[in-house]
Amino acid sequence: xxxxxxxxxxxxxxxxxxxxxxxxxxxxxxxxxxxxxxxxxxxxxxxxxxxxxxxxxxxxxxxxxxxxxxxxxxxxxxxxxxxxxxxxxxxxxxxxxxxxxxxxxxxxxxxxxxxxxxxxxxxxxxxxxxxxxxxxxxxxxxxxxxxxxxxxxx
Numbered sequence: 001x002x003x004x005x006x007x008x009x010x011x012x013x014x015x016x017x018x019x020x021x022x023x024x025x026x027x028x029x030x031x032x033x034x035x036x037x038x039x040x041x042x043x044x045x046x047x048x049x050x051x052x053x054x055x056x057x058x059x060x061x062x063x064x065x066x067x068x069x070x071x072x073x074x075x076x077x078x079x080x081x082x083x084x085x086x087x088x089x090x091x092x093x094x095x096x097x098x099x100x101x102x103x104x105x106x107x108x109x110x111x112x113x114x115x116x117x118x119x120x121x122x123x124x125x126x127x128x129x130x131x132x133x134x135x136x137x138x139x140x141x142x143x144x145x146x147x148x149x150x151x152x153x154x
Contacts, residue, residue: 002062009055016047080115087111099148100138104130 019040026037087107095103108126113119137143 002058005058006055009051009053009058011051012054013048013051016044016049016051018044019047020044080111083111083114095146095148097148099150100145101130101134101150102148103146104133 021044023037023040023044026035026040028035028037087110091103091107105126108129109122112122112125117125134145138145
């Protein structure tokens with residue numbers, strides 16, 4: 001698996017570099033403001049960093065031949081990954097009906113509690129993070145989020 005990780009990480013890093021270089025050719029807006037190339041350039045940099053991280057992690061793991069402790073339960077990790085995918089599907093199916101705020105709160109609380117966060121902190125963080133995301137995207141960046149049932153109260 002380490003060889004494949006190094007290969008995949010290298011491909012991702014090279015693709016990110018190509019994206020970054022191509023996005024540099026995009027025009028800037030008048031007055032020196034960033035143009036349409038800003039977001040692809042940021043993504044290119046993130047691809048490069050992610051690819052280098054995947055490849056570097058594989059090299060380090062191979063060098064130290066790390067073995068997981070006996071207490072790790074890979075089946076629990078697989079179930080948690082499956083629950084994240086199901087949460088995304090759940091959100092896609094019900095966000096227009098229920099709205100972003102209730103869906104995000106439910107999903108965040110459920111996933112945090114499942115991964116070992118106490119119920120009290122899951123509730124506090126679920127509500128707090130949802131409101132922070134809502135304020136950032138809907139109020140500051142003016143990105144429309146599904147209002148669902150809340151359109152009658154907001």
